[in-house]
Amino acid sequence: MTPVPKNLQVLGNELAIAWSDGAESYFKLADLRRLCPCAECQGERDLLGRLMKPPPRPLTSESYEVRGTSPVGGYAVQIHWGDGHGDGLYTYAKLREWTEKLPELPPLATAFPLLPVR
Ligand SMILES: [Zn+2]
Secondary structure, three states: OOOOEEEEEEEOOEEEEEEOOOOEEEEEHHHHHHOOOOHHHHOEEOOOOOEEOOOOOOOOHHHHOEEEEEEEOOOEEEEEEOOOOOOOEEEHHHHHHHHHOOOOOOOOOOOOOOOOOO
């Protein structure tokens, strides 16, 4: 059974999770945003398996701020980002996987130079 977060909070520029099995995870908000699992950010495959992906939206410093989080169905957490984006469901299973090894981050699409994320 996948452990669930006992405590999940934003600390500075990180999301900290204390898990039911005693493990702890710390994710940089910027990394989590870039790994947003929603269809808009990651694309969807059509019937022929082609990846359909809208042009990535430029991320601003607001994109890396978290307004809030809400648990979804006991298996995932939804993160509400400062720029209004919030479609991605971060499953607990995936967050645990990312705790071991973060996947390669997708390239940044920027219309503006990124502000450094502290
Ligand atoms: Zn997204």
